[in-house]
Amino acid sequence: MSFAASQVANHVTVVTVEGQLIVANRQDLKQVVQDALEAGARKFVFDFTRTAYIDSSGLGALVSISKRVREAGGDLRLAGLNEDLRSLFELTKLDTLFAISDTPAEALAGY
Amino acid sequence: MAALARVLPHAAGDGDRFRIELPSDLARVGDVVDAACACCFGDGLASRRTRFRLCTVLAEAVANAMLYGNHGDPALVVTIDIAIRDHEVILSISDQGDGFDHTAIPLPIGDESVEATRGRGLYMIHRLAEHVAFNERGNTIWITLPRH
Numbered sequence: 362m363s364f365a366a367s368q369v370a371n372h373v374t375v376v377t378v379e380g381q382l383i384v385a386n387r388q389d390l391k392q393v394v395q396d397a398l399e400a401g402a403r404k405f406v407f408d409f410t411r412t413a414y415i416d417s418s419g420l421g422a423l424v425s426i427s428k429r430v431r432e433a434g435g436d437l438r439l440a441g442l443n444e445d446l447r448s449l450f451e452l453t454k455l456d457t458l459f460a461i462s463d464t465p466a467e468a469l470a471g472y
Numbered sequence: 473m474a475a476l477a478r479v480l481p482h483a484a485g486d487g488d489r490f491r492i493e494l495p496s497d498l499a500r501v502g503d504v505v506d507a508a509c510a511c512c513f514g515d516g517l518a519s520r521r522t523r524f525r526l527c528t529v530l531a532e533a534v535a536n537a538m539l540y541g542n543h544g545d546p547a548l549v550v551t552i553d554i555a556i557r558d559h560e561v562i563l564s565i566s567d568q569g570d571g572f573d574h575t576a577i578p579l580p581i582g583d584e585s586v587e588a589t590r591g592r593g594l595y596m597i598h599r600l601a602e603h604v605a606f607n608e609r610g611n612t613i614w615i616t617l618p619r620h
Contacts, residue, residue, distance in 0.1 A: 380502070381502055381505075381527070381531070383501060383502055383505075383531050383535070384498050384501060384531070384535040384539070385498045385499050385500075385501050385502050386502070413523070413524065413527060414524055414527040414528045414531065415528070416528060416531040416532050416535060416593070416596075417532055417590070417591075417592040417593035417596055418535060418590075418593075420592055421588070421589035421590050421592070422589075424587055424588070424589050425589045428587070443520070444521075445520065445521055445524040445525075446524075449528070449596070452596075452599050453580070453592050453595070453596070454581070454583075454585070454586050455586065457586060458586050458587065
């Protein structure tokens with residue numbers, strides 16, 4: 362499980378989540394985003410294409426990161442959630458909080 | 473069992489049942505979940521949805537046991553018992569804490585809960601599992617999931 366941040370066109374930072382986002386690594390993800398914010402990044406796409414599962418701590422971290430990004434005047438979009446993860450966002454109503462795209466390309470096109 | 477032994481040399485089992493005892497170390501949750509999933513679904517018959525349900529609820533329950541049951545004390549142990557049956561998997565996760573009243577945990581389903589950064593774990597377990605039960609003390613949770 363790891364995270365990689367890369368900047369693509371239009372100054373969007375894509376954060377790739379590999380494996381799982383859980384209690385053990387949520388702080389690492391927060392730090393990746395914090396570092397990017399401090400470097401001036403404001404537009405984010407989180408790519409979950411290679412993510413198998415997310416626990417409640419991971420969801421909480423996403424909520425926390427979303428607040429932080431919005432407070433900095435930025436925007437965060439989620440992409441690549443498989444059907445199971447998408448249903449998790451729906452049952453926790455987090456689909457109403459986040460902008461969710463089917464693919465990273467689609468999320469990028471929205472910026 | 474081989475997958476489990478690679479990350480947990482102290483795990484024990486006979487193929488249909490196995491027990492994992494581990495200290496309250498959150499860094500080990502991911503490895504334990506992956507290994508348990510491999511043991512339960514080694515026959516390759518489980519759907520992605522079934523694997524997702526087991527991984528999610530097990531990660532959730534183990535983290536709860538470490539954080540809230542054992543209060544993060546690495547000297548205290550979390551015990552995971554897994555029973556594999558033809559059509560279902562039964563998980564038992566126990567901590568060494570005083571237990572809690574699961575009926576007193578509010579459901580995070582109101583609009584005001586959407587921006588909460590915690591409080592979804594037990595709700596997720598209930599929604600993803602087929603059956604959930606607790607012992608009287610409240611320091612053991614039993615979770616039943618489909619196997620295929």
